[in-house]
Amino acid sequence: xxxxxxxxxxxxxxxxxxxxxxxxxxxxxxxxxxxxxxxxxxxxxxxxxxxxxxxxxxxxxxxxxxxxxxxxxxxxxxxxxxxxxxxxxxxxxxxxxxxxxxxxxxxxxxxxxxxxxxxxxxxxxxxxxxxxxxxxxxxxxxxxxxxxxxxxxxxxxxxxxxxxxxxxxxxxxxxxxxxxxxxxxxxxxxxxxxxxxxxxxxxxxxxxxxxxxxxxxxxxxxxxxxxxxxxxxxxxxxxxxxxxxxxxxxxxxxxxxxxxxxxxxxxxxxxxxxxxxxxxxxxxxxxxxxxxxxxxxxxxxxxxxxxxxxxxxxxxxxxxxxxxxxxxxxxxxxxxxxxxxxxxxxxxxxxxxxxxxxxxxxxxxxxxxxxxxxxxxxxxxxxxxxxxxxxxxxxxxxxxxxxxxxxxxxxxxxxxxxxxxxxxxxxxxxxxxxxxxxxxxxxxxxxxxxxxxxxxxxxxxxxxxxxxxxxxxxxxxxxxxxxxxxxxxxxxxxxxxxxxxxxxxxxxxxxxxxxxxxxxxxxxxxxxxxxxxxxxxxxxxxxxxxxxxxxxxxxxxxxxxxxxxxxxxxxxxxxxxxxxxxxxxxxxxxxxxxxxxxxxxxxxxxxxxxxxxxxxxxxxxxxxxxxxxxxxxxxxxxxxxxxxxxxxxxxxxxxxxxxxxxxxxxxxxxxxxxxxxxxxxxxxxxxxxxxxxxxxxxxxxxxxxxxxxxxxxxxxxxxxxxxxxxxxxxxxxxxxxxxxxxxxxxxxxxxxxxxxxxxxxxxxxxxxxxxxxxxxxxxxxxxxxxxxxxxxxxxxxxxxxxxxxxxxxxxxxxxxxxxxxxxxxxxxxxxxx
Numbered sequence: 001x002x003x004x005x006x007x008x009x010x011x012x013x014x015x016x017x018x019x020x021x022x023x024x025x026x027x028x029x030x031x032x033x034x035x036x037x038x039x040x041x042x043x044x045x046x047x048x049x050x051x052x053x054x055x056x057x058x059x060x061x062x063x064x065x066x067x068x069x070x071x072x073x074x075x076x077x078x079x080x081x082x083x084x085x086x087x088x089x090x091x092x093x094x095x096x097x098x099x100x101x102x103x104x105x106x107x108x109x110x111x112x113x114x115x116x117x118x119x120x121x122x123x124x125x126x127x128x129x130x131x132x133x134x135x136x137x138x139x140x141x142x143x144x145x146x147x148x149x150x151x152x153x154x155x156x157x158x159x160x161x162x163x164x165x166x167x168x169x170x171x172x173x174x175x176x177x178x179x180x181x182x183x184x185x186x187x188x189x190x191x192x193x194x195x196x197x198x199x200x201x202x203x204x205x206x207x208x209x210x211x212x213x214x215x216x217x218x219x220x221x222x223x224x225x226x227x228x229x230x231x232x233x234x235x236x237x238x239x240x241x242x243x244x245x246x247x248x249x250x251x252x253x254x255x256x257x258x259x260x261x262x263x264x265x266x267x268x269x270x271x272x273x274x275x276x277x278x279x280x281x282x283x284x285x286x287x288x289x290x291x292x293x294x295x296x297x298x299x300x301x302x303x304x305x306x307x308x309x310x311x312x313x314x315x316x317x318x319x320x321x322x323x324x325x326x327x328x329x330x331x332x333x334x335x336x337x338x339x340x341x342x343x344x345x346x347x348x349x350x351x352x353x354x355x356x357x358x359x360x361x362x363x364x365x366x367x368x369x370x371x372x373x374x375x376x377x378x379x380x381x382x383x384x385x386x387x388x389x390x391x392x393x394x395x396x397x398x399x400x401x402x403x404x405x406x407x408x409x410x411x412x413x414x415x416x417x418x419x420x421x422x423x424x425x426x427x428x429x430x431x432x433x434x435x436x437x438x439x440x441x442x443x444x445x446x447x448x449x450x451x452x453x454x455x456x457x458x459x460x461x462x463x464x465x466x467x468x469x470x471x472x473x474x475x476x477x478x479x480x481x482x483x484x485x486x487x488x489x490x491x492x493x494x495x496x497x498x499x500x501x502x503x504x505x506x507x508x509x510x511x512x513x514x515x516x517x518x519x520x521x522x523x524x525x526x527x528x529x530x531x532x533x534x535x536x537x538x539x540x541x542x543x544x545x546x547x548x549x550x551x552x553x554x555x556x557x558x559x560x561x562x563x564x565x566x567x568x569x570x571x572x573x574x575x576x577x578x579x580x581x582x583x584x585x586x587x588x589x590x591x592x593x594x595x596x597x598x599x600x601x602x603x604x605x606x607x608x609x610x611x612x613x614x615x616x617x618x619x620x621x622x623x624x625x626x627x628x629x630x631x632x633x634x635x636x637x638x639x640x641x642x643x644x645x646x647x648x649x650x651x652x653x654x655x656x657x658x659x660x661x662x663x664x665x666x667x668x669x670x671x672x673x674x675x676x677x678x679x680x681x682x683x684x685x686x687x688x689x690x691x692x693x694x695x696x697x698x699x700x701x702x703x704x705x706x707x708x709x710x711x712x713x714x715x716x717x718x719x720x721x722x723x724x725x726x727x728x729x730x731x732x733x734x735x736x737x738x739x740x741x742x743x744x745x746x747x748x749x750x751x752x753x754x755x756x757x758x759x760x761x762x763x764x765x766x767x768x769x770x771x772x773x774x775x776x777x778x779x780x781x782x783x784x785x786x787x788x789x790x791x792x793x794x795x796x797x798x799x800x801x802x803x804x805x806x807x808x809x810x811x812x813x814x815x816x817x818x819x820x821x822x823x824x825x826x827x828x829x830x831x832x833x
Contacts, residue, residue, distance in 0.1 A: 045830070045831050045833060046066055046067055046070035046153055046156050046157070046160075046830070046831050047062075047067060047070065047071075047828065047829060047830035047831065048060055048061065048062040048067045048068065048070050048071025048074070048157075048828075048829055048830075049061040049062070049071070049826065049827070049828050049829075050071050050074065050075050050826075050827045050828075050829055051818055051819075051824060051825070051826050051827075052823070052824070052825040052826075052827065053812045053818060053821035053823055053824060054809065054812075054821060054822075054823045055301075055783075055786075055787065055795060055798055055799055055809055056079070056787045056788065056793075056794065056795035056798075057301050057302065057303070057787070057809070057812075058071075058075040058302045058303070059302070059303040059305065059313075059812070059818050060072055060075060060302060060303065060304050060305065061305050061307075062304075062305070062306055063306065063307075064149070064306065065146045065147075065149040065150045065153065065306070066149040066150070066152055066153040066156075067153060068150060068153060068304055068305075068306055068310070068321075069149065069150035069151060069152060069153025069154040069155075069156070069157065069321045070153040070154070070156050070157035070160070070829070070831075071153075071157060071829060072150075072153070072154055072157060072302065072304065072316075072321050073153065073154035073155060073156065073157025073158040073159075073160075073161070073321070074157035074158070074160060074161045074829045075157075075302060075829075076154075076157075076158070076300055076316075076318065076319075077157070077158045077161035077162065077165075078161055078165070079300060079787050079788040079789075079790070079793065079795065080298070080300060080318055080788065080789055080790075081161070081162070081167055081169060081172065081178065081790075082167070082169045082171035082172035082175075082178070082789060082790070083171075083295065083296050083298065083318055083789050084158065084296070084318055084319055085172055085175070085177060085178040085179070086106070086171075086172070086177075086295075086296065087108065087109060087189060087296040087318070087319055088179070088181055088185055088189075089177050090105055090108075090109050090110075090118060090122060090192075090296075091109065091122055091126075091185060091188045091189060091192060092122070092123070092126065092185070093118075093119040093120070093121075093122040093123025093124075093126060093372075093374060094119065094123075094177070094374075094375065095115035095118055095119050096115045096116050096119050096374050096375065096376045096377065096382070097119075097374075097375040097376065097377055098176075098177045098377065099115055099377070100115060100376075100377050100378075101114060101115050101116035101119075101374075101376050101377075101379075101382065102114055102115070102116070103115055105118050106294070106295035106296060107265070107292075107295070108292065108295040108296030108297040109122075109189070109192040109193070109196070109200065109296060110122075110192065110196065110200040110201070110203050111200060111201045111202075111203065111204075112203040112204060112207075113204055114204075116207075116374065116376070116382060117203050117204050117207045117208070118203060119374040120207040120372050120374055120382075120384050120386070121199075121203040121206060121207055121386075122188075122192070123372050123373075123374055124370045124372045124386055125188070125191070126188070127370070127372065128370060130191065130419070131184055131187050131188045131191050131422070132184060134187070134191065134420065134422040135148065135183075135184065135187055135422065137422075139426070140423070140446060140447065140448075140516045141420075141423075141516050141517050142422060142423070143187075143422050143423060143425070143426055144426050144429075146426075146429060147321075147322075147425050147426045147429060148183070150321040150322065150425070150429070151183050151186040151187055151190075151321055151425075152183045153321070154186050154321040155180075155181050155182055155183050155185065155186050156831060157829070158180075158181055159180040159181065160829070160830070160831045160832070161829075162178065162179075162180060163180075163832065164832065168790065168792050169789065169790035169791075169792065169793075170791070170792075171789070171790075186319065186321065187422060189319040189320070190320065190422055190424060190425055191419075191422060193317060193320070193424065193451070194418040194419075194421045194422065194424055194449075194451045195416055195418050195419055195451070196451070196452065197342045197343075197418075197451060197452040198342045198343040198414070198416030198418055198419070198451075199343075199392070199393070199414065199416045199418075199419060201258075201398070201399075202343075202393075202395050202398055202414050202416075204397075205395035205396045205397045205398060205404065205414075206386060206393045206394075206395045206414070207384060207386060208395075208396045208397075209386070209387060209393070209394045209395050209396040209406055209411075210385070210387075210396075210406065211355040211356050211387070211406060211411075212355050212406060212407060212408050248486070248487075248489070248490035249490070251402065251487055251490045251491055252490040252491055252493070252494035252495070253401075253494070254399070254401035254402040255398075255402055255490075255491040255494055255495035255497045256494045256495045257401060258398050258399045258401065258402060258495070258497075259339075259341050259495045259496065259497060261337050261338075261339055261539045261540075262539065262566055262568075262737050264337060265291075265292050265746070265760065265761040266289075266290060266291050266292070266297070266337050266761070267289075267290035267336070267337050267538075267539045267737070267744060268287075268288060268289040268290050268291075268334070268335065268336035268337055268537075268538070268539060269286075269287075269288040269290075269336065269536070269537070269538045269539075269568070269572055269742055269744075270285070270286065270287045270288065270289075270334040270335070270336050270454075270456035270536070270537055271285070271286050271456065271534060271535065271536040271572070271576045271593075272284070272285050272437075272456050272457055272458035272464040272465065272466070272534065272535045272536075273285075273458065273464065273533070273534050273576075273579070273580060273585055274458075274462050274463065274464045274531060274532065274533050274534065275461070275462020275463075276462070276533055276583075277533050277534065277579070277580040277583050277585050278462070278583075278584070278585045278586070278770070279584045279585060279586050280771075280772060280773065281462050282459075282460050282461070282462055282770060282771040282772070282773070283332075283437075283458030283459050283460065283461070283462050283463060283464060283770070283771070284458055284585055284586075284587065284589075284590060284768075284769070284770045285327070285332040285333065285334065285456070285457065285458040285590075285767070285768075285769045285770075286334075286590040286593060286594065286766075286767070286768050286769075287325055287332070287333070287334025287335075287456070287765075287766065287767045287769075288334075288594060288742065288743070288744075288763055288766050289325060289334065289335065289336075289763075289764050289765055289766075290744045290746075290761060290762050290763060290764065291761060291764040291765075292760065292761045293758075293759045293760060293761055293762065293764070293784070293785045294760070294785075294789075296318050296319065297317060297318070298317075298318055298764070298785060298789070299315035299316065299317060299318075299324075299325075299764050299765040299783060300315060300316050300317075300318055300783075300787060301314070301315050301765060301781065301783045301787060302314075302315075302316065302323070303813065303818075304322075304323060304432070309433075310429075310432060310433055311328055311329065311813075312326055312327070312328045312432035312433075313326050313327060313328070313779070313811060313813050314326015314327060314765070314767065315764075315765035315767075315783065320425060320428075321425060322425045322428040322429050322432065323428060323432050324428050325765060325767070326432065326767070327767065327769045327777050327779055327813075328432060328433075328434075328435075328777070329435075329460070329775060329776070329777060329813075330434075330435040330436060330459055330460045330461075330771075331431075331434050331435060331436055331437060331439065331440060331457060331458070331459040331460070332457065332458055332459075332767065332769035332777070332779075333431055333440055333455055333456065333457035333458075334455075334456055334457075334767065335450070335453035335454060335455055335456075336453060336454045336456065336537040336538065336539055337452060337453055337454075337539050338452055338453050338454045338468050338470050338539075338559070339496075339539070339540065339541040339542075339558070339559035339560070340452070340468060340470050340472045340496070340557060340558050340559060341472070341495060341496035341497050341498075341557050342416065342417075342418060342451060342452055342470070342471065342472060342473075343414055343415060343416045343473065343497070344414075344415050344473045344475055344497065344498040344499070344500060344509075344557075345404070345412050345413065345414060345415070345487075345488070345497065345498070345499040345500070346389075346391040346392075346412070346413045346415060346499075346500050346501075346502035347410060347411075347412055347485045347487065347488070347499055347500070347501060347502055348389065348391075348394075348410065348411045348412065348413055348502045348503070349409070349410065349501075349502070349503040350407075350408065350409055350410060350411060351364040352408075352409075354366075355406070355407075355408055355411070356369075356387060358389065358411065358502065358503070359503050360390075360502070360503060360504075360505060361503070361504065361505050362503075365389075365390065367387045367388060367389050367394065368387070368388040368389070369385055369386075369387060369388075370385065370386040370387075370388060371383060371384070371385045371386075372384055372385075372386065387411075389413045389502075391413040391414070391415045391502060392413050392414045392415045392416055392419070393413065393414055394406065394411050394412065394413050394414075395412060395413070395414050398414075398497075402491075412499070413502065415473055415509070415519075417471055417472070417473050417517065417519055417520045418451040418452075418471050420517055421448075421449060421451060421471050421517070422449075423447050423448060423449030423516075424449040424450060424451060425449070426447045426449050427443060427444060427447040427448070427449035427450055428449075430442075430443030430444075430446060430447050431443045431444075431455075435459075436459045436461060436463060437457045437458065437459045437463040437464060437465040437530070437531075438463070440455065440457045440459075440465060441465060441467060441469075441528070441530070444467060444469040444523060445469070445514070445523040447516075448469070448471060448515065448516045448517075448520075448522075448523060449471070450469060450470045450471065451470060451471050452470060453470060454466065454467065454468045454470070454537050454542070455467050455468075455469065456535055456536070456537060458769070460771035460777075463530075463531050464529075464530070464531055464532055464533075464534065464535045465528075465529070465530055465531075465535060466528065466529040466532070466535035466536075466537060466542070466545040466546075467526055467527070467528040467529070468526050468527045468528070468542050468554075468558060468559070469523045469526040469528070470526070471517075471520050472520060472521050472557055472558065473498075473509055473519060473520060473521075473557070474509045474510055474511060474512060474515075474519055474520055474521050475492075475496075475498040475500075475509065475555065475556075475557045476555050477555050477556055479498075479500070479507070479509070479510075480492045480498045480500075480556070482507070483500045483501050483504065483506075483507035484498060484499060484500065484501075485499050485500070485501055487499045488500060492556060493556065496556050496557040496558075496559070498557065512524070512525065521555075525554070525555070526554075526558075527541075527542035527545075527551045527554045527558055527559075528551075529542075529545045529546055529549060529551055532545070532546040532548075532549055533546070533548075533580045534546060534576050534577065534579070534580040536572055536573060536576045537569075538566065538568045538569040538572045538742075539566070539568070539569070540559075540565050540566055540569040541558070541559025541560050541561070541563075542554065542558065542559055543559070543560065543561045543562065543563075544565060544569065544573055544681060544682070547573050547577060547681075547682055548577075562678035562681070563676075563678075564668075564676040564681070564684075564685070565681055565682070566737070566740065567600045567601050567604075567737075567738070567739065567740025568600070568737060568740040568741070568742065568744065569740075570600055570681075570682050570683075570740065571598060571599075571600030571603075571740045571741070571742065572742055573682050574600070574682060575593060575596070575598070575742065576593075579593065586770065587768050587769070587770040587778050587779075587780060590768035590770075590780075591768050591780055591808060593742065594742065594743060594763075594766060594768065595733065595743060595806045596644070596742065596743075597644045597645045597646045597649075597733050597734060597735065597741060597742075597743050598643065598644055598741065598742070599643055599644060599645050599652070599655070599735055599739040599740065599741050600739070600740035600741075601655075601659055601738065601739045601740050602641065602643035602644075602652075602655055602739065603643050604686055604688070605659070605688040606638050606639075606641055606643060606651075606655055607639065608687070608688035608690050609638050609655070609658065609688060609690075609695065609699070610635050610636075610638040610639035611690055612688070612690035612691075612695045612696070612699075613631055613632075613634055613635035613638060613699055614635045615690065616631065616632075616696055616699075619631060619632025619635070620632075621696035621697065621699050621700035622696065622697060622700060623697065623700035623701050623704055624697055624700075624701050627700075627704070628700075629699075629700035629701075629703055629704050630703075631696075631699045631700055631703045633703075633713055634654060634658075634699060634702075634703050634713055637650070637651045637654055637713045637714045638651055638654065638655060638658075641654075641655055645717055645721075645733055645734055645735035645739065645741050645743075645745075646717065646718075646733050647716060647717060647718025647721075647731040647732075647733045647804075648716050648717070648718065649716065649717045650714040650715065650716055650717075651713075651714055652717040652735070653706070653711070653715060653717050653720055653721070653755065654702060654703075654706065654713050654714070655739075656717075656735065656736065656738075656739060657701075657702040657705060657706065657749075658698050658699055658702040659698075659738055659739060660736070660738050661697075661698035661701050661702060662692075662694050662695055662698035663738055665694045665697070665698065666692055666694035666695075666698075668685060670689060670692050670694070671685075671688065671689055671692055671694075672684075672685035672686060672687060672688065672689060673686075673687040673688070673689050674686045674687045705751065708751065709751035709752070709754075709755070711751075711754075711755060717731075717733070718731025718732070718733065719731070719754075719755075720754055720755030720756060721733075721734075721745070721747060721755060721756040722754075722755075722756070722757060723757070723758055723759055723800065723804075724757065724758070725796065725797035725800055725801070726791070726796070726797055728797075730797070730800060730801055730804040731804050732745055732747075732756075732759055732803070732804060733745075733804075733806070734762060734763060743762075743763050744762045744763060745759055745762040745763065746759070746760050746761045746762050747759050747760060747762075748760060759784075759785075762784070763784050763803075764783070764784055764785065765781070765782075765783050765784075766781065766782040766783075766784070767779060767780070767781045767811075768780045768781075768808070775814060776813050776814040776816075776817065777811070777813055779810075779811035779813060780808040780809065780810060780811065781808065781809045781811050782799060782802060782803055782807075782808055782809055783799045783809075784799065784800060784803040785799070785800055786798055786799040786800050787799070
């Protein structure tokens with residue numbers, strides 16, 4: 001076999017080299033030529049070679065960044081054209097035109113609840129030239145030339161695919177909204193991702209905020225009617241209390257919930273193990289991002305190669321031209337959603353003569369008016385006015401729980417430093433070129449582009465890294481103490497949301513000397529842990545990245561210290577610390593951890609819940625509706641459950657439904673007998689309070705619910721937690737945030753459809769990476785929802801079946817591995833002039 005393989009390898013390698021050489025002979029745009037964003041890109045003669053291996057994974061080979069972007073845009077369009085096109089409709093502010101004003105976007109590019117508010121915001125961004133100004137900003141504050149070339153090429157590749165192929169995906173086949181794009185459109189997608197945790201979460205409030213009109217009493221305007229210029233709206237009266245009522249505790253809780261990462265549809269686990277814990281002295285990384293399974297925030301798997309310049313494999317967020325999480329020959333990294341609060345508010349003192357002017361050191365400063373008109377399907381265009389200040393946009397609230405009334409005396413402006421950050425893809429590109437965890441750290445320091453994530457990395461020399469290097473407003477605890485308004489004094493300790501007095505220049509946010517843009521923390525202030533035996537994060541703060549080496553001393557805006565951890569964090573720290581202590585770890589150990597499906601909530605509470613069940617008089621409990629329910633059969637099911645959420649686990653579904661109900665109705669102080677202790681944060685709180693009245697009620701509700709749905713109390717989880725693909729039912733293991741399962745799965749309950757019939761978010765692009773001393777990393781990957789959203793594609797459900805069966809893809813990184821793939825398909829792609 002060896003004698004036969006070498007000539008084959010040589011022939012295929014020569015063929016690939018010839019293809020790459022052939023692309024070099026094709027006409028191309030002159031290096032550094034400017035792109036006219038008023039017309040679609042696609043006339044420059046760009047080209048690349050795309051080599052497909054198993055599961056439709058493309059390995060893109062090019063000779064420079066523009067060509068690499070071209071191949072990437074082409075291959076992404078081939079798999080995800082409808083999802084990408086839908087996102088570009090969002091970015092152009094035309095959802096209301098095509099889909100109506102009152103339906104909801106897919107939330108992939110913002111949290112806007114209706115197409116109209118989404119359009120008003122994104123069309124305002126477009127008409128203000130925000131993205132073009134960022135593109136023109138010199139590096140390092142702006143994007144590098146390499147990144148701009150990648151984005152230019154991506155747009156050209158996407159357009160070339162559209163020009164040369166027919167769309168077969170039923171989601172957009174024949175749709176008029178599938179159109180060519182420009183470099184600015186690609187950059188606008190990067191901008192939307194950057195502000196996703198800030199302005200993107202405040203769009204409803206930004207587009208609804210209107211100044212008070214004469215003689216009115218409310219706080220903020222509604223979404224208005226066609227032709228409304230935005231002046232109409234409710235107003236406050238002198239003496240009105242600003243903020244969400246007069247209850248500081250309510251405001252604090254609303255802010256805490258709004259910025260609570262456990263409530264997001266994005267999360268993640270990641271762990272890096274140092275060489276001291278592994279079998280061969282080299283590092284290991286397990287990355288397990290938790291992202292939506294549908295829509296524009298899906299990952300897409302690929303490899304990018306410019307010989308002698310870049311060779312990186314991993315996954316990209318759709319519409320992005322770089323590998324966001326991945327690995328190369330020497331280093332691997334993943335990200336987790338961070339606890340840093342990426343925005344702050346400035347409370348404005350308004351000019352008594354004009355509610356659209358605010359006072360700074362006693363001098364009035366007029367707001368900037370943005371009047372935006374949005375076309376609407378089947379109706380007249382809608383016009384609104386948005387109001388912007390030196391701090392950012394005025395808004396009427398952050399979510400329904402934190403209203404921010406615009407009265408005759410007061411308004412609130414949102415400061416989001418990521419509105420000046422188009423560097424996220426530069427950070428990813430620099431990390432792809434890194435050769436060690438020190439190189440990753442240097443990439444983060446130089447580019448400072450990550451808006452809302454932590455980074456966990458490991459390298460082939462045995463190094464590890466955890467760092468929360470992200471773009472945050474430079475809110476020190478001292479500044480918050482000195483300049484917080486009454487509302488801020490409630491929200492900052494609870495959530496990290498500072499509300500500063502905008503009327504004083506001495507309350508302006510300062511700058512750090514190592515920051516690439518004003519008003520943000522420099523990377524030297526970021527919580528960082530280097531070369532610990534393990535470094536882990538599961539979306540809690542940096543404090544317990546390693547339980548033996550707690551990180552402290554950072555400002556509140558980065559996250560909390562010495563506070564209760566989520567069950568997922570507690571379970572993860574228990575697992576990875578035990579793995580590190582055991583030692584001799586390999587990639588296979590990472591694979592086992594991913595699919596162990598241990599439910600920490602079950603370990604803590606199932607036995608006590610079973611005892612509480614057994615102690616109920618007559619085996620009967622009272623449900624929420626007042627009915628008596630015989631729960632006696634549930635006692636043995638809970639006792640015998642194996643405490644995992646594997647497909648075959650019996651009792652997992654019953655405990656899941658019970659646990660969601662009891663934790664939603666019973667405060668933690670009443671649920672546990674042993675309270676949280678900062679001296680023992682992984683093991684506390686613990687010991688279920690069997691006498692808590694919510695336990696019996698939750699048991700009764702869960703039992704009644706399952707019986708009404710015709711589901712046996714001891715049914716295997718996989719029979720009722722599944723997805724349907726091509727008419728085939730695929731069981732899905734894993735568990736929800738409430739259970740603390742590493743392999744996180746979030747699914748809406750639908751009893752009529754059999755339980756949990758579709759996954760909404762959870763484990764996505766999983767990678768287990770190590771090194772063995774050779775030239776190629778040892779990597780196993782899995783894209784849980786597969787490469788394509790097109791149900792007609794062979795890559796629509798193939799990896800989803802593998803995920804259901806707990807099987808992995810063996811990564812093909814080195815040329816030998818790519819060229820010997822039995823599924824190898826070499827596709828040269830180019831523009832047609």
